[in-house]
Amino acid sequence: MPTREEFLYFSTPEKLLFYILVFLSLAYMASQIISRVRLWLQGKPIDWYKTRTGRSYWVPTKEGIQHWVTNIVVFVLGQKKVRSSRPKSGAPMHLMIFYGFFTLFLATTLFAINTYSPIKFHHGNYYLAYEMVVDIMGVAFLIGVAWAAMRRYLNLKSELGRAMVDEPKQLIQRRRWPMSQSANDFWTLGLLFIMGVTGYWLEAARMSADPQPFDWSAPVGHLWAQFQGPFSPLAYKVVWWFHMVWVFAFFCVLPKMRLRHVMMAIFTTAGKSDTPMGKLKSISMEEVEQTEQIGVKFGKDLSRWHLMSLDACMECGRCTEVCPAWNVGKLLNPKQIVQDIRGAHQAGLEIAPAIGEEALWACTTCNACVEACPVLIRHVDLIVDVRRNLVSEGQLSGSSATMLRQTASTSNAWGQSASTREDWMKGLDIPLCRDGVEFDFLFWVGCAGATDPNAVKTTKATAELLKKAGVKFACLGKEEACTGDPARRVGEEFLFQEKAQQNASVFEKYGVKKVVTTCPHCMNSLKHEYGEFGANLEVYHHSQLLQDLVSKGSLLAAKPKRGEVAFHDPCYLARVNEESQAPRDLLSNEVVEPEHAKHKTLCCGAGGGRMWMEETLAQRPANRRTEELLATGATTVAVGCPFCRIMLGDSIKQVRPNDEIKLLDLAELLQEANAASPETYPNN
Numbered sequence: 001m002p003t004r005e006e007f008l009y010f011s012t013p014e015k016l017l018f019y020i021l022v023f024l025s026l027a028y029m030a031s032q033i034i035s036r037v038r039l040w041l042q043g044k045p046i047d048w049y050k051t052r053t054g055r056s057y058w059v060p061t062k063e064g065i066q067h068w069v070t071n072i073v074v075f076v077l078g079q080k081k082v083r084s085s086r087p088k089s090g091a092p093m094h095l096m097i098f099y100g101f102f103t104l105f106l107a108t109t110l111f112a113i114n115t116y117s118p119i120k121f122h123h124g125n126y127y128l129a130y131e132m133v134v135d136i137m138g139v140a141f142l143i144g145v146a147w148a149a150m151r152r153y154l155n156l157k158s159e160l161g162r163a164m165v166d167e168p169k170q171l172i173q174r175r176r177w178p179m180s181q182s183a184n185d186f187w188t189l190g191l192l193f194i195m196g197v198t199g200y201w202l203e204a205a206r207m208s209a210d211p212q213p214f215d216w217s218a219p220v221g222h223l224w225a226q227f228q229g230p231f232s233p234l235a236y237k238v239v240w241w242f243h244m245v246w247v248f249a250f251f252c253v254l255p256k257m258r259l260r261h262v263m264m265a266i267f268t269t270a271g272k273s274d275t276p277m278g279k280l281k282s283i284s285m286e287e288v289e290q291t292e293q294i295g296v297k298f299g300k301d302l303s304r305w306h307l308m309s310l311d312a313c314m315e316c317g318r319c320t321e322v323c324p325a326w327n328v329g330k331l332l333n334p335k336q337i338v339q340d341i342r343g344a345h346q347a348g349l350e351i352a353p354a355i356g357e358e359a360l361w362a363c364t365t366c367n368a369c370v371e372a373c374p375v376l377i378r379h380v381d382l383i384v385d386v387r388r389n390l391v392s393e394g395q396l397s398g399s400s401a402t403m404l405r406q407t408a409s410t411s412n413a414w415g416q417s418a419s420t421r422e423d424w425m426k427g428l429d430i431p432l433c434r435d436g437v438e439f440d441f442l443f444w445v446g447c448a449g450a451t452d453p454n455a456v457k458t459t460k461a462t463a464e465l466l467k468k469a470g471v472k473f474a475c476l477g478k479e480e481a482c483t484g485d486p487a488r489r490v491g492e493e494f495l496f497q498e499k500a501q502q503n504a505s506v507f508e509k510y511g512v513k514k515v516v517t518t519c520p521h522c523m524n525s526l527k528h529e530y531g532e533f534g535a536n537l538e539v540y541h542h543s544q545l546l547q548d549l550v551s552k553g554s555l556l557a558a559k560p561k562r563g564e565v566a567f568h569d570p571c572y573l574a575r576v577n578e579e580s581q582a583p584r585d586l587l588s589n590e591v592v593e594p595e596h597a598k599h600k601t602l603c604c605g606a607g608g609g610r611m612w613m614e615e616t617l618a619q620r621p622a623n624r625r626t627e628e629l630l631a632t633g634a635t636t637v638a639v640g641c642p643f644c645r646i647m648l649g650d651s652i653k654q655v656r657p658n659d660e661i662k663l664l665d666l667a668e669l670l671q672e673a674n675a676a677s678p679e680t681y682p683n684n
């Protein structure tokens with residue numbers, strides 16, 4: 001019957017030597033893992049991974065185990081994030097390495113179970129299928145490893161070429177991957193390749209020393225055996241030990257190299273938070289009193305999960321590849337931030353100087369890095385936590401500090417007085433909550449929507465459409481205050497909390513249950529972050545409510561000419577709140593798609609408080625995005641966010657000063673389409 005004999009030709013002392021070496025190499029690996037676990041345990045207990053019953057996911061309850069298993073199946077075994085990344089990011093290469101490695105690991109485990117347990121199943125047809133699958137997946141593994149080495153070689157070559165260019169030292173350090181790291185990568189890939197090749201050699205040596213009629217079931221080893229001819233038992237044992245030396249070396253170096261992510265990512269993904277991407281963790285006054293500190297200064301101020309996630313980083317660079325700040329030449333490099341925090345924590349150093357303030361303030365909190373990361377690292381949490389500490393220590397100056405002062409004194413991020421929030425309403429007969437009107441939806445206007453001249457056009461168009469469709473809505477007018485979103489993302493947590501409490505009490509006063517807003521940033525904050533302040537609301541972006549009205553026949557969808565309109569997905573709508581279809585439905589799906597669309601959209605550069613920070617012309621993410629949108633040939637850019645509108649409006653003037661490019665909100669395009677229709681639709 002087809003099968004394989006364990007320890008073919010091995011004497012008892014040889015077997016004993018093998019067990020001693022396995023034990024020593026695994027013990028060394030375990031000691032290194034324990035030292036990493038000690039570093040994780042210096043962090044704060046994980047209090048945000050709670051089940052609905054309030055128990056931690058780390059306690060093995062039924063619900064907790066379901067959570068772990070689901071995440072491991074989806075993100076580790078299913079490689080969800082890697083599969084959804086672009087082939088340019090090396091996705092097929094990584095999948096070959098992962099599934100090849102996983103098959104070889106599983107095969108070794110099954111072989112060990114067969115050898116050391118009373119259950120014997122390694123024979124017959126199962127054995128033939130096992131040999132065939134392992135042989136084929138081994139080839140995939142080797143191709144993946146060779147492909148990875150080639151990618152690294154080409155990257156390094158282009159880096160070395162660029163190193164001749166005279167760039168500031170700080171920029172070179174942050175924007176280039178260190179040479180030592182590249183060398184480390186080549187060692188790792190070399191080790192994997194040697195393990196794979198010597199594995200085949202071992203298989204061929206066994207067949208050459210002890211040929212069997214079913215050897216064809218492992219075609220690569222079989223071919224190799226035929227090529228090399230007969231082997232003596234001694235020659236077979238030499239090849240066996242040669243292969244095992246590399247395996248022992250692999251155990252020893254695994255936790256030291258970036259290859260450690262194969263282990264660490266299992267823990268990170270298993271314990272991943274269910275907190276929505278757009279929700280930042282609150283800080284309580286009790287916490288501040290206890291720690292006498294706001295935000296994160298040292299690694300130990302982070303949660304244990306965050307510290308563990310730093311070790312899971314596979315240094316693939318997907319986060320950096322999609323970062324809008326990095327792509328316009330800024331110092332912000334999310335991959336490097338992860339390494340910097342990891343290094344600072346290990347050395348017991350402060351995090352902000354390790355990262356560099358310029359990089360920290362460059363983040364737009366667009367979450368592109370979070371969305372791209374295969375091991376679910378939450379870069380935005382890390383960055384905002386460090387910003388909180390800097391702000392509390394008075395390290396924020398310039399226009400963003402002015403924005404915070406304005407928000408605190410006028411409840412408007414642009415410093416406009418409360419009464420100006422009603423200026424746009426003049427002559428429009430807009431219902432106000434304070435007049436006691438009945439309403440289904442609160443129309444939340446937002447600071448920009450109420451006071452920025454272009455954003456006001458969106459506000460007016462939305463109000464007109466809601467009226468036309470017979471929606472019962474009301475506004476807060478001067479009782480509305482900034483949601484506090486820009487303050488929170490800049491790092492002024494307690495100003496955010498003050499504004500959230502102020503608005504939540506107004507919602508309670510008027511019994512607000514449903515909210516519609518034209519601003520995805522307000523939408524995100526009201527939907528995900530206001531619950532903690534007692535405001536449990538149903539929140540809609542205006543595109544969602546308008547799309548619902550179109551589907552019910554209460555409004556007409558716009559029908560732009562083919563190729564005329566490109567839609568810019570706002571990060572906080574498409575990526576953070578997973579809505580990219582409603583805007584397209586409003587435009588009858590007649591949009592031309594730029595390179596980055598839907599949840600992979602490219603940020604305009606306004607989020608995270610960047611709207612209020614100075615920007616050099618060459619480093620405006622909005623200019624890059626505008627070029628991408630206009631490269632589609634569209635003559636109209638449609639938007640669904642007042643921040644995007646402001647940023648792209650300036651960029652269109654800079655990028656295409658002589659062209660007639662229109663910039664319109666979805667509501668305005670819909671308003672045009674409905675201009676000739678009856679005043680109020682009969683369905684309502």
Ligand code: SF4
Nearest residue numbers: 313314316317319373
């Ligand atoms: S943080 Fe995530 S996306 Fe970035 S390099 Fe590490 S693993 Fe890759």
Ligand code: SF4
Nearest residue numbers: 323363364366367369
């Ligand atoms: S959130 Fe956006 S800007 Fe900030 S690091 Fe991530 S990708 Fe870059």
